[in-house]
Amino acid sequence: MTTDDDARATTEFRDVPEADCDRALDLTYSVFHLTPGDKTRHRHAGMLRAALRVGAYDGGQLAGVAGAHRRTLSVPGGQLPCAAVDFVSVLPTHRRRGILTSMMDGLWRRCAADAYPLACLWPSESAIYGRYGFGAATELCRMEIDSSRPLALRTAPDSRPLRLIDPAGAPARLAPHYDATLARRAGRFTRDESWWRCGALDLDGASMRAGQDGFGPAYVVVLGAPGETPGGYAVYRTRGPGGSGPGTVRVAELEAESGPAAAALWSYLVSIDLTSTVEIQGRPADDPLLHLAADRDQVRVTGQEPDLWLRLLDVRAALTARSWAAPVDVVVDLRDTVLPANAGRFRLTAGPEGATWEPAADTPDLSLDVRELASCYLGGTPLRHFAHAGLATEHTPGAVRRLDAALQTEWLPFTGENH
Numbered sequence: 001m002t003t004d005d006d007a008r009a010t011t012e013f014r015d016v017p018e019a020d021c022d023r024a025l026d027l028t029y030s031v032f033h034l035t036p037g038d039k040t041r042h043r044h045a046g047m048l049r050a051a052l053r054v055g056a057y058d059g060g061q062l063a064g065v066a067g068a069h070r071r072t073l074s075v076p077g078g079q080l081p082c083a084a085v086d087f088v089s090v091l092p093t094h095r096r097r098g099i100l101t102s103m104m105d106g107l108w109r110r111c112a113a114d115a116y117p118l119a120c121l122w123p124s125e126s127a128i129y130g131r132y133g134f135g136a137a138t139e140l141c142r143m144e145i146d147s148s149r150p151l152a153l154r155t156a157p158d159s160r161p162l163r164l165i166d167p168a169g170a171p172a173r174l175a176p177h178y179d180a181t182l183a184r185r186a187g188r189f190t191r192d193e194s195w196w197r198c199g200a201l202d203l204d205g206a207s208m209r210a211g212q213d214g215f216g217p218a219y220v221v222v223l224g225a226p227g228e229t230p231g232g233y234a235v236y237r238t239r240g241p242g243g244s245g246p247g248t249v250r251v252a253e254l255e256a257e258s259g260p261a262a263a264a265l266w267s268y269l270v271s272i273d274l275t276s277t278v279e280i281q282g283r284p285a286d287d288p289l290l291h292l293a294a295d296r297d298q299v300r301v302t303g304q305e306p307d308l309w310l311r312l313l314d315v316r317a318a319l320t321a322r323s324w325a326a327p328v329d330v331v332v333d334l335r336d337t338v339l340p341a342n343a344g345r346f347r348l349t350a351g352p353e354g355a356t357w358e359p360a361a362d363t364p365d366l367s368l369d370v371r372e373l374a375s376c377y378l379g380g381t382p383l384r385h386f387a388h389a390g391l392a393t394e395h396t397p398g399a400v401r402r403l404d405a406a407l408q409t410e411w412l413p414f415t416g417e418n419h
């Protein structure tokens, strides 16, 4: 008989060669109970081939796989390389034997070799990844607008023309506008042509949902005259009234340079004939829509949930790369049981000119875990929320307040890519 211990001893953890990518995809589809079409599989195969990949081999069998896309994330005041963990799968016959934990160790070694200071993911279940030092770092709100009547506004809409443009040409038109938003909000990914194609626009119709939810292809509406950088845009799909419910406009993405620009785009989306609901899949909690709507009963927040989870792989690199809203000088006892190089007592000296994070022998002002630091890093959850929950300890009165003032950002971080 083979015991679990024997099985772990015989499992080998190593990089997954390109030749095994098909097997890795089969494993992923089986554990996620998916039967994708050819287009979807082709897209995923391209993404997996371009990713960092580690696998668990039990004899000739691929028992586990984990990948990480090479991406760049906006952080306050800049951008940093970020390994976006994905495709995490372990055969049901091999679960709960530590395979995921060993694969994460393998991924961290690959990330260190490629100098990734950050990693991130969207968990399938929230209970899994805190143990590896991930903390929820951005949140999204789901919203709904009653569009059986025009949108009542407190902000006069931008009067520039609205135009529908060909989605195929949209990446080139929208990219400069989207790129400008990266400086405003942390937690967003830079996009190349292929991420534009497979994200909100789904130009190849290769998303798992394509054609299955009654919604048609993506439409792109832009604010502004031809030849100008748009003052804003929205990407949306529609479903007419019928068996599946009321006519619905489903908004995948909306970016606007100002309140009036947002007002113009939301008014348009609410005014589309034969629809009576605008369903908004993910917006930041500080979305101006909640204030420019004159009748808040017309705009409902239907859910608020964690979005992107972040891991600070190299705490010094992460802290010294971001901008700081106020001066702070605190000594922090940082716990990191997974990556001990981050752990210890450090003095953070930060302010508008930059930051240092150096080993210190002084009495600590604060104690916290790297998981909580990750949740605060982009300016999302303030540290005081964790202190109130007993998850961070203030030894010097006022230390949490001072660190929160320094971490604060004008706009909440937002990702809004994976819904």
Ligand SMILES: CC(=O)SCCNC(=O)CCNC(=O)[C@H](O)C(C)(C)COP(=O)(O)OP(=O)(O)OC[C@H]1O[C@@H](n2cnc3c(N)ncnc32)[C@H](O)[C@@H]1OP(=O)(O)O
Binding pocket: 031, 032, 085, 086, 087, 088, 089, 090, 091, 094, 095, 096, 097, 098, 099, 100, 101, 102, 121, 122, 123, 124, 125, 127, 128, 131
């Ligand atoms: C970013 C992404 O790709 S998210 C996708 C994650 N994948 C899935 O959900 C697909 C289906 N599930 C699986 O493939 C596997 O069950 C996995 C990947 C979730 C877990 O793999 P395993 O090899 O069983 O995990 P492993 O044995 O290393 O467990 C490590 C720890 O996590 C815990 N854990 C694992 N899965 C879960 C879970 N779903 N919920 C809560 N805890 C969990 C284990 O109990 C263990 O805890 P311990 O350290 O206190 O003992």
